[in-house]
Amino acid sequence: xxxxxxxxxxxxxxxxxxxxxxxxxxxxxxxxxxxxxxxxxxxxxxxxxxxxxxxxxxxxxxxxxxxxxxxxxxxxxxxxxxxxxxxxxxxxxxxxxxxxxxxxxxxxxxxxxxxxxxxxxxxxxxxxxxxxxxxxxxxxxxxxxxxxxxxxxxxxxxxxxxxxxxxxxxxxxxxxxxxxxxxxxxxxxxxxxxxxxxxxxxxxxxxxxxxxxxxxxxxxxxxxxxxxxxxxxxxxxxxxxxxxxxxxxxxxxxxxxxxxxxxxxxxxxxxxxxxxxxxxxxxxxxxxxxxxxxxxxxxxxxxxxxxxxxxxxxxxxxxxxxxxxxxxxxxxxxxxxxxxxxxxxxxxxxxxxxxxxxxxxxxxxxxxxxxxxxxxxxxxxxxxxxxxxxxxxxxxxxxxxxxxxxxxxxxxxxxxxxxxxxxxxxxxxxxxxxxxxxxxxxxxxxxxxxxxxxxxxxxxxx
Amino acid sequence: xxxxxxxxxxxxxxxxxxxxxxxxxxxxxxxxxxxxxxxxxxxxxxxxxxxxxxxxxxxxxxxxxxxxxxxxxxxxxxxxxxxxxxxxxxxxxxxxxxxxxxxxxxxxxxxxxxxxxxxxxxxxxxxxxxxxxxxxxxxxxxxxxxxxxxxxxxxxxxxxxxxxxxxxxxxxxxxxxxxxxxxxxxxxxxxxxxxxxxxxxxxxxxxxxxxxxxxxxxxxxxxxxxxxxxxxxxxxxxxxxxxxxxxxxxxxxxxxxxxxxxxxxxxxxxxxxxxxx
Numbered sequence: 001x002x003x004x005x006x007x008x009x010x011x012x013x014x015x016x017x018x019x020x021x022x023x024x025x026x027x028x029x030x031x032x033x034x035x036x037x038x039x040x041x042x043x044x045x046x047x048x049x050x051x052x053x054x055x056x057x058x059x060x061x062x063x064x065x066x067x068x069x070x071x072x073x074x075x076x077x078x079x080x081x082x083x084x085x086x087x088x089x090x091x092x093x094x095x096x097x098x099x100x101x102x103x104x105x106x107x108x109x110x111x112x113x114x115x116x117x118x119x120x121x122x123x124x125x126x127x128x129x130x131x132x133x134x135x136x137x138x139x140x141x142x143x144x145x146x147x148x149x150x151x152x153x154x155x156x157x158x159x160x161x162x163x164x165x166x167x168x169x170x171x172x173x174x175x176x177x178x179x180x181x182x183x184x185x186x187x188x189x190x191x192x193x194x195x196x197x198x199x200x201x202x203x204x205x206x207x208x209x210x211x212x213x214x215x216x217x218x219x220x221x222x223x224x225x226x227x228x229x230x231x232x233x234x235x236x237x238x239x240x241x242x243x244x245x246x247x248x249x250x251x252x253x254x255x256x257x258x259x260x261x262x263x264x265x266x267x268x269x270x271x272x273x274x275x276x277x278x279x280x281x282x283x284x285x286x287x288x289x290x291x292x293x294x295x296x297x298x299x300x301x302x303x304x305x306x307x308x309x310x311x312x313x314x315x316x317x318x319x320x321x322x323x324x325x326x327x328x329x330x331x332x333x334x335x336x337x338x339x340x341x342x343x344x345x346x347x348x349x350x351x352x353x354x355x356x357x358x359x360x361x362x363x364x365x366x367x368x369x370x371x372x373x374x375x376x377x378x379x380x381x382x383x384x385x386x387x388x389x390x391x392x393x394x395x396x397x398x399x400x401x402x403x404x405x406x407x408x409x410x411x412x413x414x415x416x417x418x419x420x421x422x423x424x425x426x427x428x429x430x431x432x433x434x435x436x437x438x439x440x441x442x443x444x445x446x447x448x449x450x451x452x453x454x455x456x457x458x459x460x461x462x
Numbered sequence: 463x464x465x466x467x468x469x470x471x472x473x474x475x476x477x478x479x480x481x482x483x484x485x486x487x488x489x490x491x492x493x494x495x496x497x498x499x500x501x502x503x504x505x506x507x508x509x510x511x512x513x514x515x516x517x518x519x520x521x522x523x524x525x526x527x528x529x530x531x532x533x534x535x536x537x538x539x540x541x542x543x544x545x546x547x548x549x550x551x552x553x554x555x556x557x558x559x560x561x562x563x564x565x566x567x568x569x570x571x572x573x574x575x576x577x578x579x580x581x582x583x584x585x586x587x588x589x590x591x592x593x594x595x596x597x598x599x600x601x602x603x604x605x606x607x608x609x610x611x612x613x614x615x616x617x618x619x620x621x622x623x624x625x626x627x628x629x630x631x632x633x634x635x636x637x638x639x640x641x642x643x644x645x646x647x648x649x650x651x652x653x654x655x656x657x658x659x660x661x662x663x664x665x666x667x668x669x670x671x672x673x674x675x676x677x678x679x680x681x682x683x684x685x686x687x688x689x690x691x692x693x694x695x696x697x698x699x700x701x702x703x704x705x706x707x708x709x710x711x712x713x714x715x716x717x718x719x720x721x722x723x724x725x726x727x728x729x730x731x732x733x734x735x736x737x738x739x
Contacts (some may be wrong), residue, residue: 021703032692032721039682039732071680175701188680196675235526235587243590264673265589275675276590388675396677400664407660409654420582439702441646 006337018089027083027205034079038070039339084184091153093176098174101415102167107147109162113436114419119445121452125459127220128429130422136458137161142362145418146450157424165419170438172409175249183401190392194211199274201227202282202382203233208252210387221269221387224250230279230381243381271389278384280326281337288376294369312370317345319353319372328356335359339374387430414438418451431455466517467583469529470539474577476506477542477570484562486564488637496559501567502551505613507546514543516572534730535583538576540601542569544609548651552613556647560640562610564616570652596669604662604687608722609644610655611694615719618712625709628656645707656694663687686725693718 017023040061042257050068051059065187066073114120123132134150138161142148145163152159197219206226209218228246235241241261248267249257266275269301283306291300291313300313309350311321320342328338336355353372355402356362360373423430437444480502480605487496513735517539530536550566552558576579621644627635638644666684671677678684697714700706 021699024699025704028692028696028699032689032696035685035689035692038680039685039729043680206735231501235586240589264594264596264669266672266675271676275673386675393545393671393677396666400667404664407657411657419495423521442650 001019015089018085019086020086021090022084023086024090026280027079027086029262031079031083034070036237037067041070043071044069046298047312055114058096064168079177080184084179085180087177087180091174097172098419100169102170107149107162108126109128109160109417109419110150110371110420111153111160111419113422114417114434115432117434117436118441119433121448122430122432123452123456124425124428126428128430128459130157130424130429132430133422133429134159134161137422137455140454140458141418141420150386159422161420161422162417166413166415169413170415171364172413175406176410177406179399179401179403179406182395182402186392186395186397186399188392189395190390194388194390194392198277199223199225199387200280200282200382201247201385203227203230203380210385221272223252224258224273225385226250226255227286227383230383231290232279232381238426243279243383245276245279247274247383247385262382271391273388274381275386280382280384281380282326283324283337284380286378287321287374288340289321289355290373290375292371292373294371296366313344316369317343319343322354328354330354330356337377337379343368343371343372344417359448371435411439414443416447420451420455431459464496466513466520469513469516470573471577473496473506473513473542474570474573476502476509477546477566477573480506481566481570482564484559484566488560488563489634489639493612497564497574499559499562500550500553502552503546503562506566506569507543507550507701510539510543510569512542512548514539521585524585524587527548528577528583528588528593530585530599530600532588532592533582533586535576535581537601538572538581539607541605541608542572542576543570544605544652545569545612546604547601548609548654551611552647556639556643558643560620560638561617564619565613568612569617591673594669594673596672600662600665600669603658606715607655607658607660607662608726609660610651611719611722612714614648614715616650617644617651618715618726621648621712622716641708648711652694652697652715652718654693659691659694661686661688663691683725683729686721686729690721692724696733 017185041308046061047068050062054062061462062068070076072223073365124126137148141161141163144166147167148163150159195212197210197212199207201207204227206224206266208220208224210221211218219310220441226248228248230246231244232241233241233244244276245258245390247261247263247266247267248255249259257267260277261267261278266273268274285305287302287305289302289304289310291302292298293300293313302310304310304319306322306324309318309323311318321339322342323340325338325340327334327336328340329335330338335356336358338354341353341355343351345355351366351368353363353366355374357377361371362376363372414437416435418433418435421432422432423432431452433448433455435444435448435451480499483495483499483502486492487494487499514530517536521528521530524658531540540584545565545568549562549569553562620638621641624630624635624638624641624644626735628643629635662671666687667677670679693714697706697718699709700714701711
């Protein structure tokens with residue numbers, strides 16, 4: 001370790017701060033602890049609901065700490081950045097020495113470490129010289145392990161055969177760290193260049209426009225999405241079984257692609273991914289309004305479309321169908337599909353009129369001159385597609401793959417060195433087999449056992 | 463032909479039997495109860511496997527044909543199966559039966575919970591979001607990871623018990639493997655579990671990307687799986703880089719398993735997309 005002196009530069013100090021594994025442990029545990037907060041407080045809910053739940057003082061504190069959107073808060077992002085800096089500095093610092101171990105100019109073996117290792121096996125072979133045994137054993141060890149080197153220690157004609165395997169596995173942990181960097185990079189790319197939105201396409205129609213989820217702004221795709229058919233099927237119990245949209249991608253008036261869009265089976269076209277997300281019913285072009293005169297009960301029927309204005313019988317007022325809602329909430333109750341209309345008299349104020357499809361006598365409540373209802377609404381299905389572009393996904397997936405491979409190498413493979421020592425004795429040779437490894441003590445012990453058994457067989461033949 | 467639920471009930475009983483035999487073998491220092499424990503554990507594991515496959519066949523009979531890994535009941539059955547298989551592997555490799563006490567206890571509790579009358583064990587067809595091969599991979603790998611962590615926790619508790627014992631080398635404490643072996647086994651189970659938990663989270667992320675259009679959404683279940691992952695990542699870093707062993711690692715391994723249990727059961731009390739499991 002370097003001696004610390006007072007004129008250590010600021011950069012050195014920062015480097016040393018981030019090179020600490022203690023910092024890693026602290027950051028990992030802090031991230032774990034703080035992440036829990038967001039699971040206890042539902043994120044991104046209605047501010048009013050928070051205020052009701054926590055009360056004003058607590059709400060103000062939580063709001064100031066960004067606890068209602070904590071995974072995007074500055075402090076959570078800061079923690080992630082610190083972890084990344086820590087991971088990069090530690091990896092770079094250690095990689096220098098690891099690189100020297102993996103690609104040494106000249107491999108060195110510390111004989112003492114093998115002699116002291118646990119699980120060392122020794123036995124004696126009668127009437128055999130170390131030199132002769134070496135001739136038999138060296139090719140075998142070479143076939144089992146790479147990087148074999150043979151040494152003759154000065155003491156009394158002994159032979160040391162070293163071999164090793166899996167030096168490169170020391171790189172596994174760097175792969176894991178690199179994969180974390182990839183995940184973070186992918187997430188960053190996604191948050192900068194990606195978008196997400198919703199597009200509703202009625203059966204038989206094509207759409208380009210969709211609305212962005214976060215801002216509700218409208219955005220246009222480079223191609224049209226046409227829904228040829230939408231189908232929802234149910235199990236006998238009424239549970240949904242399948243949502244399926246037959247969609248076609250239309251470019252310059254030509255169908256370039258067709259796909260059966262299902263949940264769990266999205267379609268990606270030009271980097272834009274479309275998911276089967278919701279569905280609903282939308283009214284067709286024309287519908288019929290029934291106008292019942294309250295006083296006489298006389299019925300008049302008229303055909304109308306959304307946005308159109310008609311004159312009421314008697315000509316005293318005008319009716320406009322303004323909008324349609326798939327499921328209208330009236331005083332907190334869902335009354336199903338409904339049209340929203342407006343009745344404008346010649347003089348006086350306009351009255352809003354609600355026309356629920358499933359409740360034709362609903363308008364009686366208004367007590368107007370005419371009771372208005374709708375019928376013969378020609379409903380069509382529309383498919384609700386989630387539209388998403390996230391160029392970070394391939395980077396994240398690459399990170400996933402590298403993480404799994406890296407973890408496997410790090411945990412289940414090891415750099416193992418073996419040493420077979422042949423010492424001359426009065427009546428023969430003492431053979432000792434020993435092994436050391438980066439990890440996996442038990443695995444190394446059994447490898448030593450296996451190698452010594454094999455050597456015993458080989459030497460007993462000669 | 464008996465139905466799978468009946469087989470699981472018998473399996474529950476057999477796991478309980480294995481537990482009693484393992485405890486008896488440990489306390490009375492006799493070979494016979496220990497061997498009976500192993501026999502019961504193998505039988506229970508076989509019963510559990512049969513129950514799993516029979517339920518799979520039953521989903522076909524009902525015309526729904528899905529791998530039975532889609533609700534709490536089915537996951538509990540699979541969890542105990544993973545514990546039994548991993549434990550039996552350790553028992554045969556290291557010839558230690560004391561770990562069987564905790565393994566059989568966990569497996570027993572898991573299937574016993576599944577067999578409670580309040581548990582909804584009906585075969586329900588899969589809603590569209592659950593019809594995915596990534597889901598199968600996700601559940602299998604997660605539960606292999608959970609099972610490894612459960613066994614690691616059991617070994618860690620034994621470690622803590624042994625190191626706290628007044629006379630660790632004689633009597634009942636003496637029949638627990640030496641602390642070095644326990645420490646090493648904890649570590650092996652944690653690394654194994656960590657690999658599978660990682661694969662589990664990753665396959666879950668890919669499934670989420672396909673079903674909901676995002677690979678990560680800070681849903682409570684996702685977040686808790688990350689919390690669990692971070693705790694075990696801390697353990698591994700402390701051990702590899704700071705040389706932690708023994709007691710500290712044993713405590714972290716227990717904390718990690720507590721996080722696993724919360725990820726599995728506790729999160730269902732919180733709102734989120736994973737509400738079906």
